[in-house]
Amino acid sequence: MIRGRDRGLWWYFVSMVFVIILFFVFILGVIALLYYRLGNHTREHGNPFPPVLTMILFSLVVGTTITIMVGKKILAPITDFSRAAKEIADGNFNIYLNESHRINEISEVAHHFNLMVQELRSIETLRNDFVVNVSHEFKTPIAAIEGYAMLLQEENLSKEEHNEYTGMIIESSRQLSNLSGNILKISKLENQEMLSELAEYPLDEQLRQALLLLESLWSAKQLNLDIELDEQRYYGNEELMMQVWLNVLGNAIKFTPEGGTISVALHSDGAWISVVIADTGIGMTPKVRKHIFEKFYQGDPARAAGGNGLGLPLAARIISLSKGTIEVRSEPGQGSAFTIKLPVGGG
The missing domain is CATH 3.30.565.10 (Histidine kinase-like ATPase, C-terminal domain)
Incomplete structure (x- = not known):
């Protein structure tokens, strides 16, 4: 069933076909009228307008009915694409379009659409994993620095303990520096297509x-x-x-x-x-x-x-x-x- 905003496209399609049918029926009626007058038809042929009018109304009803039925069938994939695109815009990447259509072009579009969604889903997963991993990698040395810094505030520390704690703080700081440096390097390289300074x-x-x-x-x-x-x-x-x-x-x-x-x-x-x-x-x-x-x-x-x-x-x-x-x-x-x-x- 066609609902909501998708109905606008369906009504537009039906209206366009209705206007086309009406135009051709009008042309047909003009031709019939000219034929009647130029042929010098008399009363023996009767009044041609009732049958012409009946033919026009019949053509409009049949044409419109066929258009409504066929329009739903033709526009169904388009409405599916519209709904799927809206879901993706809202952040839902668990969308899959049916790729089995009688029209090859629609099947190909659906197939490429599904590939796009799959790629977007992969990118989203990688992005989430990246955030989680970066958070974890930064959290570990920061926690170590905080912990050993608090230990250094204790009184009566031996020289060995002092050296051990400061050494761990230095090592964790170096780990943070290396991590941030590598993140910057790999981010820069991932946005490059060629190397410079050769x-x-x-x-x-x-x-x-x-x-x-x-x-x-x-x-x-x-x-x-x-x-x-x-x-x-x-x-x-x-x-x-x-x-x-x-x-x-x-x-x-x-x-x-x-x-x-x-x-x-x-x-x-x-x-x-x-x-x-x-x-x-x-x-x-x-x-x-x-x-x-x-x-x-x-x-x-x-x-x-x-x-x-x-x-x-x-x-x-x-x-x-x-x-x-x-x-x-x-x-x-x-x-x-x-x-x-x-x-x-x-x-």
Whole structure:
């Protein structure tokens, strides 16, 4: 049944068809009248107006009835689209239109409409998850800072306790700084379609510099390094690419136990540059492996690893903007291997 505002379109359709029928009936009546007069018809033919008038009324009734019935059928998908669009405007994304129509064009429109709603629903879910995750990530270090600051107000603290509490406050503050910085970086990169500030530089030397910057981490765990780097120049954003290596290498170091091995290999086949960063760490389950490039996802439910789940998504976005690819191979207890491919010509 057609109701409310949708009735306006239906009445408009019926009115237009009614006017068209009336116009053609009028033309028919004029033709009949001219035929009667030009043909010099006399009384033997009788008065032509009653049958003409009857024909006009009959045509109007039949045409209008057919129009009402057909109009409801034709306009039903349009009214469905109208109601669905209103529901979406009100924030309801649990809408699904019937895609089974005799008219292919209407079926295609319904199909694309459902795809749009599905995409909007996904975006809404991601937005809600983003807000929840950001709130959680900020809440944890802020609570730590507040708690240790209150402990520092206690009297008769030992020097060891004072140093421990201030150290935790500094660490939580650093975690907040890193989190806010990564959020700003990934938000900026998600709104970019290409990288700027491109320059040519030695990629092998950049990887060595990344390892040196992380020396305090891998040396503390007495990790072995297996380095195999070919000389290779690359045209890209040097600062962002360094962020990629620090994030991936930092992950490898974090999840590799003491005495393990980190291997870094750089080779080129003339068209693509391949960088493989592998470790002998704890590895990943298929579930974890599937989600590691999603923002705020962490394989450790207790968040004991101390990260914020933005390092690998940030690296993946930079690689994507550089027209490259990043893949991971990993099994529980057998370590992980990240393969990053970049075009020789640069991004």
